[in-house]
Amino acid sequence: MLLTEPVGVAGVLAPSRVVFGPHETNLARGRALGDRARAYYAERAAGGTGVLVTEVASVTPDDWPYERAPLASECAEGWAAIAAACRPYGTLVLAGLGHAGLQGSSAYSQDVLRAPSPVADVVTREQPAAMEQPDIDAVVAGFGAAAALAAEAGLAGVELNAGPHSLLRQFLSGLTNLRSDAYGTDRSRFLRDVIASVRAAAGPDRVLALRLSGDEDAPWAGLTPADAYRLVDELAGTIDLLTVVRAGHYSSSRYRPTARTEPGFNRELCRSVRAVAAGRVPVVLQGSVVDAGMAQDALDDGTADLVEMTRAQIAEPRLVALVRAGAPNRARPCLLCNQACQVRDVRNPLVSCVVEPRAGHELDDDPPASRPGPGDSPExxxxxxxxxxxxxxxxxxxxxxxxxxxxxxxxxxxxxxxxxxxxxxxxxxxxxxxxxxxxxxxxxxxxxxxxxxxxxxxxxxxxxxxxxxANAAGTVDVLDVLSGAAELPSGAVVLDDPVGGPVAVALAEQLASAGRTVHVVTPDPVLGARTPELADANFRLEALGVHRALRSRVAAIRPGEAELEHVWTGERRTVACAAVVDCGHRRPDxxxxxxxxxxxxxxxxxxxxxxxxxxxxxxxxxxxAPPSRASDSSPQLPAGHRSRVAALPV
Ligand SMILES: Cc1cc2nc3c(=O)[nH]c(=O)nc-3n(C[C@H](O)[C@H](O)[C@H](O)COP(=O)(O)O)c2cc1C
Ligand code: SF4
The missing domain is CATH 3.40.50.720 (NAD(P)-binding Rossmann-like Domain)
Structure with missing residues (x-):
């Protein structure tokens, strides 16, 4: 089977075996999916994606995990517009449906978080209330109502989120489901009830897909692959498509990690789940698959029936079309950097991509057509x-x-x-x-x-x-160190990092791994505060014995030592070092x-x-090209904004 080949899912044809998975975009207008979302998805559909799952919409209004989190009851119009925009390309469009449970936030809803048990999220530490039977019934009914709405809107079906950020997973996991009632003694009961509710509401001809965390990387009580096999065996006959993912309560960053984690890291898990499914339900491989060759291998060696390539298609909407045209190398590569496509940070940005800044901004310009060059125009x-x-x-x-x-x-x-x-x-x-x-x-x-x-x-x-x-006196430029142009004298090294970016983290790791004593100096309360992999970076540096001078700056450099100043108290101390490397802001040439x-x-x-x-x-x-008009539907951008980022032809 070829990646670019059509595939039938529950009798519905998808134009390729490539999936564009659900992800947070901040493209919603309020809690509805508007023009920006339509344009974002339509561009990926035009590029040949086979199955497209829209951003997960909350099935009940109490669930409001981030400001522009879609709410299913407000999405009918947006779903219909997305369905219409993707229809010419034959894309199988599914509505992502979910509830964040204890991983939500009361900041927007001003309502208590509801969860299987009163277990606080490890990130927000907000304490939820244990769900009573009426709460459970409301969410089960909410899933059904949302699925009916999606079907009426013309979508091919829905995908239920039992992935890392979901109430459905919280019910399945021994880390978060401590109940002693029937939903605790039988942890898959809630998911089965939801599936039954959705099937009844959407009708038999709609696709019912499931995104399931098959390993929470917390084997003492969390979901393990063995749990996943049991679940898949139990549910295989009731679902039409299964995407196997990883991560959960303590490990949500492992869901879509940076390049630090090997691309395709879920292959073993997916292959064994597919063996259990034994043809009863097609299985989708997920997990940093950004290379069409790797995706094809996963189909060839029986790992999966379809492959999710979400970040790959944020970076390159034309991915499938280019593979089909025999030019996979012309696809813009995803760097697995998570710098611009992960939107849940303090800036609350629109989804975008460092290699394709038009991502998320598709409406900001009319795409200019490629044109033949004026033969006489100067170089x-x-x-x-x-x-x-x-x-x-x-x-x-x-x-x-x-x-x-x-x-x-x-x-x-x-x-x-x-x-x-x-x-x-x-x-x-x-x-x-x-x-x-x-x-x-x-x-x-x-x-x-x-x-x-x-x-x-x-x-x-x-x-x-x-x-x-910036030529800070007495320092060595980080670029010179990385390029080898400057050789550091032997001895301890101070990395001066007023940015909190990935540069100092990487260099600290490199030097400490080579046996150096390394001090990283940062004004932040944590190292690498602006890296997309904060916890993992700190874990690695801690394990390597890197010294941290937090809330500090380099105040003076003298031969053999650096004087550090605490930025709040002004207290000073010296550390012995052979060199200070400037990892800070640079100046324009x-x-x-x-x-x-x-x-x-x-x-x-x-x-x-x-x-x-x-x-x-x-x-x-x-x-x-002359500047073109800004779209009328750019509510998040200042008036008169012209991005002038334009689509280019294949
Ligand atoms: C040591 C160093 C590390 C950098 N790391 C990153 C990075 O991880 N991500 C990023 O977007 N930019 C990073 N940058 C900035 C980009 O390299 C820089 O903005 C880009 O190359 C500018 O391109 P230009 O010289 O063509 O203007 C880094 C810069 C330096 C000096
Ligand atoms: S921002 Fe980075 S990780 Fe995200 S899609 Fe673009 S290249 Fe890939």
């Missing part, structure tokens, strides 16, 4: 071969312009290529490799070891010259300060890959 010079320069060049080439990228160093990729030298960060380089390859394919002229000076700049130019270190040209990326202000790609593309549009 555009792009100064800098990092992500911003390469994306600008790629976009210009797609728009028919001749382009020359001039890169000062011997390799393309800029700071990102060097950043990828840190442990677990290798995938960062995939983006610049992909951009360079696309530029090559599109005929962009690329010169390395080519230094351009302000005097050389004539004609149409895009400046993407990146950043320079100012080589071309006097030149009037379009700029992109770190040379505007050093930030992240997302801004580099976004501005590289905008810079190309600033040269070739």
């Amino acid at each position: 555009v010079l792009v100064v800098g071969g990092g992500p911003a320069g390469l994306e600008a060049a790629r976009t210009l080439a797609l728009l028919g312009r001749r382009v020359h990228v001039a890169e000062r160093s011997a390799v393309l990729g800029g700071a990102l290529r060097t950043a990828a030298a840190g442990p677990g960060r290798e995938r960062l380089a995939l983006l610049v490799d992909w951009l360079a390859e696309e530029c090559r394919r599109l005929g962009v002229r690329m010169s390395t070891e080519r230094t351009v000076t302000p005097a050389d700049v004539h004609g149409t130019v895009i400046l993407a010259t990146g950043s320079r270190p 100012e080589t071309f300060a006097e030149v009037d040209a379009v700029r992109a990326g770190d040379c505007v202000a050093p930030r992240t890959v997302l801004e580099a790609v976004l501005e590289g593309r905008r810079a190309a549009f600033a040269i070739v």
Whole structure:
């Protein structure tokens, strides 16, 4: 069976075996799915996804886990619009349905959290009330009513969430279900009641899918693979599609981890669950599958019948179409960085993607058509071969312009290529490799070891010259350490990290693993406060014996020692060290300060890959395409916002 082949699910045909799974997007308007969500899903449907599960909607109004969490009773119109938008592509669209139980929040609902037992969530520590029979009946009925609504809206069916963030899992797990009544002595009873309610309400011709956590990684009381086998055996005849996932009460970050966890990490679990299912229900592999080759292997070796590739399709909506066209390498790679697609953070952002900033912003522009180049138009010079320069060049080439990228160093990729030298960060380089390859394919002229000076700049130019270190006296630049340009003297090392980002975490890990004494100095109460894998990063650094100077800054550097100051009390202490590495904010490169040209990326202000790609593309549009109108339906954006991030043709 081929990944790109149609597959029947309970008699309904899906155009491919690739699944776009449910995830939090913040694209809802209030608690309803609006135009942004429709456009986001439609673009993935157009790209060939086979089964698409919409963002999980709460089945009862007391459940309001985050501000823009969809509520099923408000989703009928949005579901109908999504169904209509995806219909031309044949995509099998399912409504994600769930209830967060103790993992919700009373901050929005001003209602008590309801859960199987009074066990507080490990993250929020909010204490829930144990559900009484009427509460249970209301949720069971809520699932049924939501499924009926989804069916009326024209969706192919529903997927019930018994994954890491769900009341259904909380009932199944011995960690969170401490009841002594029939829902405790028989922990799958609640799920069976919900399935029966949904089946009765949606009718026999709708698909009933289940997302099930098959391992909570807490074997003393949590769900184990053995529990999953028993459950699957029990439920196989009552469901139409089963997605096997991992994680739960203590381990929710293992659901969709960063590149630190091996891609395809759920394969063994999925294969053994599929063996138990024995053809009674098709099984979907989930878990950092971002490579079409790996997905095809999982079909070939009997691991799964379908493969969920959610982040892969956030990064590359055209994934299936490209595989079908025999060009899988042209798919933008997902870096498994979780930087922009994980929206539950203090910024409350819209879902997006560092390699494809148009994700989540599909409505902000009319996509311009690719155009043949005006034969006589002069070549555009792009100064800098990092992500911003390469994306600008790629976009210009797609728009028919001749382009020359001039890169000062011997390799393309800029700071990102060097950043990828840190442990677990290798995938960062995939983006610049992909951009360079696309530029090559599109005929962009690329010169390395080519230094351009302000005097050389004539004609149409895009400046993407990146950043320079802030030059804090007595420190070594982190990029020089990672690239090997600077060799650290032997002895202890202080990493000065006022950012709280992944850079210092990675370098600390690298140096400590090599046997160095490492001190990380941060003004935050925890290391790596702005990394997408906070707990795991701290666990690793703790295990490696990395010293933490929390709520501190480097106040002075003297030969053989650094003086650290507590940022609240002003108390000072010294630590012996051979070097202090500056992992802090950088400064824009100012080589071309006097030149009037379009700029992109770190040379505007050093930030992240997302801004580099976004501005590289905008810079190309600033040269070739006039700004287009902003969508009327951009409630989260300031008036007059023009993202100028546009879709590009396959
Ligand atoms: C040491 C170092 C590590 C970095 N790590 C990341 C990272 O993990 N994620 C990210 O988005 N940007 C990271 N950045 C920033 C990007 O590399 C930078 O914004 C991008 O390369 C700018 O591209 P440009 O030079 O083409 O403007 C890092 C930068 C440095 C100097
Ligand atoms: S933000 Fe990172 S992890 Fe998320 S889809 Fe994009 S590349 Fe993948």
